[in-house]
Amino acid sequence: MPERWREPFGLQRAGTTWGREVVAGLTTFATMSYIVAVNPAILAAAGIPLGPSTVATILTAIFGTLLMGLYANRPFAIAPYMGENAFIAFTVVKALGYPWQKALAAVFIAGVIFAALTILRLRQRLVDAVPPALRYSFAVGIGLFLTFIGLLQSGIVTAGSGVPLEPGRLNSASVLISVFGFLLIAGLMIRRFPGAILVGILATTFLAFLTRQAPPPASWVSLPPNPAPIVGQLDFHGVLSWGFFPIVLTIFIMAFIDTMGTLIGVSARAGFLDENGNLPQIERPMLADALATIFASLMGTSTAGAFIESAAGVEAGGRTGLTAVTTALCFAGTLFFAPFLGAVPPHAYGPALMIVGLLMLSPITKVRFDDLTELIPAFATVALMSFTYNVGVGITAGFLLYPIGKVIAGRAREVQPGLWVLAALSLLFFMFYPYR
Numbered sequence: 129m130p131e132r133w134r135e136p137f138g139l140q141r142a143g144t145t146w147g148r149e150v151v152a153g154l155t156t157f158a159t160m161s162y163i164v165a166v167n168p169a170i171l172a173a174a175g176i177p178l179g180p181s182t183v184a185t186i187l188t189a190i191f192g193t194l195l196m197g198l199y200a201n202r203p204f205a206i207a208p209y210m211g212e213n214a215f216i217a218f219t220v221v222k223a224l225g226y227p228w229q230k231a232l233a234a235v236f237i238a239g240v241i242f243a244a245l246t247i248l249r250l251r252q253r254l255v256d257a258v259p260p261a262l263r264y265s266f267a268v269g270i271g272l273f274l275t276f277i278g279l280l281q282s283g284i285v286t287a288g289s290g291v292p293l294e295p296g297r298l299n300s301a302s303v304l305i306s307v308f309g310f311l312l313i314a315g316l317m318i319r320r321f322p323g324a325i326l327v328g329i330l331a332t333t334f335l336a337f338l339t340r341q342a343p344p345p346a347s348w349v350s351l352p353p354n355p356a357p358i359v360g361q362l363d364f365h366g367v368l369s370w371g372f373f374p375i376v377l378t379i380f381i382m383a384f385i386d387t388m389g390t391l392i393g394v395s396a397r398a399g400f401l402d403e404n405g406n407l408p409q410i411e412r413p414m415l416a417d418a419l420a421t422i423f424a425s426l427m428g429t430s431t432a433g434a435f436i437e438s439a440a441g442v443e444a445g446g447r448t449g450l451t452a453v454t455t456a457l458c459f460a461g462t463l464f465f466a467p468f469l470g471a472v473p474p475h476a477y478g479p480a481l482m483i484v485g486l487l488m489l490s491p492i493t494k495v496r497f498d499d500l501t502e503l504i505p506a507f508a509t510v511a512l513m514s515f516t517y518n519v520g521v522g523i524t525a526g527f528l529l530y531p532i533g534k535v536i537a538g539r540a541r542e543v544q545p546g547l548w549v550l551a552a553l554s555l556l557f558f559m560f561y562p563y564r
Contacts (some may be wrong), residue, residue, distance in 0.1 A: 153454020
C-alpha cells in the first residue's frame with residue numbers, strides 16, 4: 129500500500145502525531161471561531177441578512193479549510209477575512225453607495241484572477257520575489273498585530289479620549305479575567321502542557337460565565353438558517369467599468385497581500401520555509417484560498433483566505449493538513465452549536481492572541497540590522513501593520529520601500545523583477561484606495 133494511503137497527512141515525516149494535530153486544530157478553531165459571529169455582524173451593515181450570512185461564513189470556512197488540509201496539506205485555516213469585510217460594508221456599500229450584490233461580484237472577479245495567476249504559476253513567482261527581510265518582517269508584524277487585537281479584545285487597551293489609546297479599567301473583573309487567561313496559558317506553556325492555548329480559552333470562558341462577566345448561551349443547539357436569500361446573488365452590471373476599477377483593484381490587492389503575508393509569516397514561525405526563505409509548493413495553499421474566495425462570493429460573503437489565527441494552531445504543534453481538517457470539522461459543528469461559540473467572550477480569546485503574538489516575534493533576529501536597505505522596509509512593514517490596524521498597508525509599504533532603498537544604495541540589481549511588479553501594485557494600492 130502506498131505511504132500516502134497509509135499515512136495521508138505524512139504525520140511521521142512532519143514529526144507530529146494525530147493527537148497533537150487534533151489539539152492544534154481545536155486551538156486554531158477556538159482562536160478564530162469569533163468570525164462566525166463577527167463577519168455576519170459587519171456585513172449586516174451592508175444589508176446582507178444576518179442569518180443567511182452566518183451560514184455563508186461557516187460554509188466558506190468549511191470549504192476553504194478542508195481544501196487547505198486535504199489538497200495543500202498545510203495546518204492553515206481559511207475563512208472570510210477581517211478588514212475586507214469592513215471595506216465592503218462600510219466603504220463600498222455605505223460610503224460609495226454600491227449594492228452588496230455588486231461588491232460580491234468584485235470579490236468573485238478577484239478570486240478568478242487569483243486562481244488564474246496561481247494556475248499559471250505567476251502568483252508563485254511574485255511571492256518568490258519577496259526578499260527574506262520582508263518575509264520575516266511579515267511574521268513579526270502579524271505577531272504584533274495579533275497582540276494589538278488581543279489587547280483591545282481583552283479591554284487592557286482602549287480607545288482614548290484626547291489620546292489615541294489608553295489603558296482600560298485594569299481593575300475591572302473582565303480585564304482581570306483576561307489577565308488570568310494570559311497567565312494560565314503562559315504557565316501551561318512554560319510547563320509544556322499539551323493544548324495550553326485551547327485549555328486556557330475554555331477555562332477563561334467558563335470563568336467568565338461563572339462570574340457573570342459574560343452571559344452563558346441560552347441554548348446549546350439550533351438549526352441553521354436558510355442561506356438561499358444571498359446565494360448566487362452577484363450583480364456584474366457595471367462592475368467592469370472604469371469607475372468600479374478602484375474597488376476591484378483594492379479587493380484584489382488586499383486579499384493578495386493578506387494571504388501572502390499570512391502564509392509566509394506563519395510558515396516562517398512553523399519552520400516550513402526552505403533555506404532560501406521560500407515555502408515549498410506554495411501554489412497549493414494559494415489555490416486553496418483562491419477557490420475559497422470564489423466560493424465565498426457565490427455563497428454571499430466577502431473575500432476568504434488563510435487566517436493569521438492559524439498561528440495559534442502552529443504554536444500548539446500543528447504541522448500538517450490534519451490540523452486544518454480538524455478545524456473544518458469544528459466549523460461544521462457551528463452550524464448547529466453556534467449559540468455556544470457565539471458566547472465565548474473576547475476576554476477569553478484575547479489572551480490567546482497575545483500569547484501567539486509573543487511567540488511570533490523571534491524571526492526579527494533574522495533581519496540584518498547592519499544593512500539599512502533591509503532594516504528600513506522591514507521596520508516599516510512591522511510598524512504599519514500594527515499601528516494602522518491593517519496588514520495590507522504594512523506589507524505594501526515594505527514592497528515600496530525595499531526597491532527604493534536598494535536604488536538609493538546603488539544596489540538595484542538585488543531587486544528581483546517580480547518585486548518591481550509588487551511595488552507597482554502597491555503604489556496603485558495607495559493611489560486608488562478609497563480612503564474615508
